Amino acid sequence: MTTPETPELHSVSADGGRRIPPASLTRLTIYLRALNSLLADGIERVSSEVLADAAGVNSAILRKDLSYLGSYGTRGVGYDVQYLNRQISTALGLTLDWRVAIIGVGNLGRALAGYSGFASRGFEIVALFDADKIVVGSEVGWLRVSAIDDLEAVLERTRANMAVLAVPAPVAQQLCDRLVASGITSILSFAPVVLQVPPHVQLRKVDMSTELQILAYHAQRAQDAVIESITDARSAQ
Amino acid sequence: MTTPETPELHSVSADGGRRIPPASLTRLTIYLRALNSLLADGIERVSSEVLADAAGVNSAILRKDLSYLGSYGTRGVGYDVQYLNRQISTALGLTLDWRVAIIGVGNLGRALAGYSGFASRGFEIVALFDADKIVVGSEVGWLRVSAIDDLEAVLERTRANMAVLAVPAPVAQQLCDRLVASGITSILSFAPVVLQVPPHVQLRKVDMSTELQILAYHAQRAQDAVIESITDARSAQ
């Protein structure tokens, strides 16, 4: 039993509208990648143990994560790779078509535009923007770069429903505001600033300098531990 | 009082060797950015409320985060911007010098090499590597790109102590293994694969397609909620 009480409370949606915990969501995208990899290798069935190893997590949490979606395994057997793949994709909303605009076509924007991981999972890049007049009009991948002045018009024409912000920090908030005003409600930002958005807008951030700083912290601790053990050894003499 | 019991247990390190919780660590890097911004504006004192707003968090958790480092504020007054900045930097290990090698000089690697956020916070890029013979030997920023065959030698000569992996998924694990064998213990990976490293190595990952998929999930839910409310309204007629 997946639904403990009141099986069909008020909604029709067959997949069940249960909310997936944030921590679980992150891992589900990893399982998806692992499943694709297994699929490519022609493997049809997988146990929670094996899939968890491939995803770098422990098997108990994998089973719990999957249980938020439903009961898609077979006891004593495992999971059907293809079926589970489809179930996770559906739960994450990857079966809908997502039309992504990339704002900023510097090296980072170009890297994103050329990133095959997008196209492969139902994300179609439909517009590129830049403020630099030299870049505007040039082709990157299959797309022509639009002027940032035409943001609103091009977003509407291309029916973009997601945006990736890959612009310098000082202009990020202002462009973010324009995206929101244009009706974009899902934004992924690479700009190293805290952006303010209204509550109905989903904003996620990728921050390389935060990641490096966290590494520095752990590396420092490792160093300190070595120094301390030398000091301890000396004072113990 | 910061240390509840046994004030000086066994170590000398003046800053106190307390472990900072992971969730807190992430936010500390954001506070640091906000503090730099205040510093640039010539602001000398700040309250937890104002700093928390600038960082996009609530003030209670900011105070708790800071309390893991020590007691650096003044009741009734707030925090000294410059002083707090230095305390956080020290706690995170940003006062040591970090020498970063970037593996892979595609668009992403170039974006990272040119990212000013690194240099500004004590991270010096000391080596660039690529497998493509056409790129090897060319200059990117102030550095000449080394051949991936020379990885071990150049890492040693440049005394790199951190690495950023910006290479295609299929070669990521093999290069990761070579980094670890060369004594690198801090790695930031942009490759969309699960990498296996020994426990003494700190590995962090930045994953753009995971982020987009999480956005897709929330956007789908928002859509579903609209559809459901229409359905509910109809059936209520």
Place this chain on the structure above:
DNA sequence: AGATGTGAAACGTTTCACAGCC
């Protein structure tokens, strides 16, 4: 027999609310 699905325990994080100090 063997692997899933899941309550219950353990652990971590955030929020609340206020004592304590300036």
Place this chain on the structure above:
DNA sequence: GGCTGTGAAACGTTTCACATCT
């Protein structure tokens, strides 16, 4: 009076361990 620092409560996440089903 005002803001920090922090116990205690509320909430979220992970792990354990085993009942449950094929």
